[in-house]
Amino acid sequence: MIARLAENVSLRAAIALVLLLLALFVAPWFANDYLLTVLILIFYFAYTGQAWNIMMGFAGQLSLGHAIYIGLGAYTTAVLFSFFGVSPWVGSFAAILMAALWGAMIGFLAFRFRVGGVYFAILTIAFAEFARIGFDHLSYVGGSAGFFLPVANYTQSDLWTLRGKPIMFYYLSLGMTVAAVVLCHIMVRSRLGYFWKAIREDEEAARAVGINTFRYKLIAVVISAAMTSLAGVFFAFYYNNLFPEEVFSINRSIELILAPIFGGLGTLFGPILGAFMLTGLAETLTTTLAALGVDVPGAKQVFYGICLLLVITVLPEGVWPWLYRRLGLAGRSE
Amino acid sequence: MSALLSVDGLSKRFRGLVAVDRLSFQVDQGDIFAVIGPNGAGKTTLFNMIAGVFSPDGGTIVLSGERINDLSPDRICRRGVGRTFQIVRPFPALSVEDNVIVAALLHRHLVPDARAHAGEVLRQLDLYDKRAQRASGLTLPDRKRLELARALATDPKLLLLDEVMAGLRPTETDRMVSILKELNRSRGLTILLIEHVMRAVMALAARVLVMHHGAAIAEGAPDQVVRDRAVIESYLGAETV
C-alpha cells in the first residue's frame, strides 16, 4: 500500500502538487530572511531524508551512520574549493565518487559477511564514528579545530562558486529536493524499485524469485550515499565551517532519519512532509518559548522529544500515509 | 525424453543427523514428479538443496546437463527453477499484482511488460480480480496461489512445489490440481512436488519417489508405489489413501 502511494496520483493530488511547487517557487519574494533560513533547513532535511529513504524505505537497510556521507561530501568539495579553487559543481563529482566508494565498501563488507538488522545499523554507526575521530586527527583539513571556507560580505550571488546570499541557497535546496523526488519517483517505479521493495519485504523470498539481493542492496547503498554526499556539499558551502565533531556526529545521522520516519517510510512525500513538520515544530517551539519569556536551554528539545514520542506511538506508519487516506488522495480504495 | 533434473548420490547432514542420504533420481522433461514420505523424511531439505538454500555435503544436482550444486538461490532461479515455500512468504506490504511483477521482472526489463505478463499469470490462477489487494490480507488458499503465481512468473523450466495443497479444502485442492495439470499440458512445464495430500499426488504425478529417513525406499508410478510393502509400513499405514 505504502509503495503504491505515488503510483496512482489522482487529479486532485496533481493539482495540489503543482500549487505547492508554485508557492515554494515564489515564496522568497514574500518571505523574510528568517523564514527563508527555516525553509532552507526544511529542504536540507527533505533532501537527506529522501536519500536515506532509498536505503531504508525502499531497500529495507537501516543505516544510522549517514553522517559519514555528509562529512565526506562536505570535506571533499570544501578542500577542492579552498585549496585548488575547484568549483563545488565540479567538486561534487569527486564528492559523489568518495561517498559512493565508501558506501560500496561498507555495503560490500556488510552484505558479504551477512551483517544484517541491528548489527548492520551499528556497523554504519561504527564507520561514521571512525571517520569522525579520523578527521579529528587529520591536520590537513584542520583536525578538530575545524575547516573554514573563505567568506566575504556578498552583494551578489555567485552560483558557480556557491558564494552568496540565502536566496541562492534557497533555490539550490529547493532544486535538489525536487530533483531527488523525481529521481526517487523514477527509481521506485522501475525494475530497480520493485527489486528493492521485494528485498525489504522478504529477502529470502526475493532470492527465490531470482533477485541478486547482494547486488541490489549494494546499489541502494551507493545511490543513497552519493545523494547524501551532495547534501554534505550544500552543508559545507551554506555554513562555511566544518568541524568533524559536528559533520560526522551521530546526531547528524539521527536528525536526518527523523523526517522520513516521522513522515512515512518508503513514501515519496513522507520525508518532505516530515521535514516540514519537524522543522516547523522546532521553530514554533523556539518562537513560542521566546514569546513566553522562557529562556531555558533544553526546553525546546524536551517538547520536541515529547512530540516525536507521541507521533511514533500514535502513527507508527508515519503521518503521510494517514494524511493521504484522510485527504482522499488515494486513487482507489483497498 | 531426456532428464531435466538429475540428482545423484545427494547427501546432507545437520550436526551428524543425516537428513538426506545418498539420494538419486531423475525428473524427465515434461514430467510431474512427486516426492512423498513421513514428516522429517528429508523432503524439504532435498528441495532446499535443489533450490540452492543449502549446499549438499555430497552428490550432484544437474539441471539440463549443467551442475547446479553450490549455486545461490537467485542464480538457480535464473537458470529456470521456480519454487514455492512450505510456509508461504509473499511480500506482505505489496499488492498481489506487485508481488507477481517482481518475479516477472526477472526476465523482463520494463515494468509494463512485466505487468502484462503478471496479468496473464494472475488470470490463470484466478487471482486477477484480487490484484490490487495487499498480499498480507489474502486468505490462505489465495496466498498459496499467489506463491505459485510468483514462481510461475519467473518463467521456470522446472517448478518446485513444497506442499501447496496443505491446508486447502478438497474443492480448492481439485482446483489447484487442474491448474497444475493445465500448466503441465499447455506449457510442458516440469513439476517436482512435495505433497502429503495423496489425493492430489494420485491425480497429478506420473512418477512418485518415497523418502524415509533421508533415503529413497520406493520409486515408480503412483498406483504401483502405494501397493509397495515398505511404503505402506513406513508411511501410508498411518494415513488414509
Add this chain to the structure above:
Amino acid sequence: MSTDIYLNVAVSGVLTGLVYGLMALGLSVIFGVVRVVNFAHGEMTTVAMYFAVVLFATLGLDPLLMMVPIAGVLFVFGYAMQRWLINPFISRPEHSQFILLVAVAIILANGLLIVFGPDARSVQTSYAFDSFKIGPLIVDATKAFAGLAAIAVAAALFAFFRFTRLGTAIRACADNYTGAQVIGLNVPRLYALTFGLGAACVGAAGAMLALVTDVTPPLGPSFTLLAFVIVIVGGLGSMSGALAGGILIGVIAALAGLFYTPSAKGMFVFAILVLVLLFRPQGIFGRRA
C-alpha cells in the same frame, strides 16, 4: 618508560572496563530478553551519574553507597518505561523502536540540561587521590573500589538469573516467547522486570562512573556507543561476554591512549567493533549461533 607503566595502565583499564562492562551488561540483558536495543542507554547512565553527583554535593553521600538506592530508582524507571512506553513497540520494526528510544534520549538529555545546566559536574571524595601499592603496581583507590563493586553487582545479577524462580522465568521468556506465554508466564511483566534490571545495572554503573569521570548532559550518545561496542565484542545477549568485553575494551582503550594519542583511542575501539561485526558477529566471547 618501563613495562611497569604498561602494567599500571592495563590494570587501570581493567578496572574502568569493569564499570563500563556493568553498564553494557544492562544493555545486553535488555536486548537478550526483550529484543529491544536501548538507544537511550547512555542518557540513562548520565541520569544515574547526576543522581550520584547531587546526593554527594547536597548530603555528602558516597556514590559507592548510593549505588544501591540509585540502582533502585533506575529500576523503577526502567520497569515503568518498558511497561507503559516500549511494550506496545515490541512487535514493531526496529526503526520504530529506534525513534521511540531516541525520543526518550532527547527528553532525558535535555531534561538534565534544564535542571543542571551545561557545566561539567564531578564528585570529589576524600579518597579521590588515594592509591594502593601492590608490588610494582600503583592502583587508584577509586577505580579499585568501583571495579570491585561492578563485579559484586554483576555477580548478584548472575545469581538472580541462575538460582531464582523469577530469573529462570525470564530466561524462559528469552528462549521462547510463545512457549513462555503458553505455560502461563506473564510476559509483559517479566519484560518490564528485565528492563528494570538492565536499568538498575546502569544505575549502579552510573554511580561509579561519577567517581571516575565528569558528567555533562550531552554525554549520553558516547556512553550508548561504548555500550554497543562492548556488548557486540562480548556477544550481544551474553552476560559474561559483556563484562569480558568491558575489560577488553577498557584495556585496549587505555593502552591505545598510551601508545598513540588519548583522543584517538576511539578509532581503535571502533576498528575492533567493525572487525568483530564482520568476522565474529556472535562476539569474541559468544557462542556460535
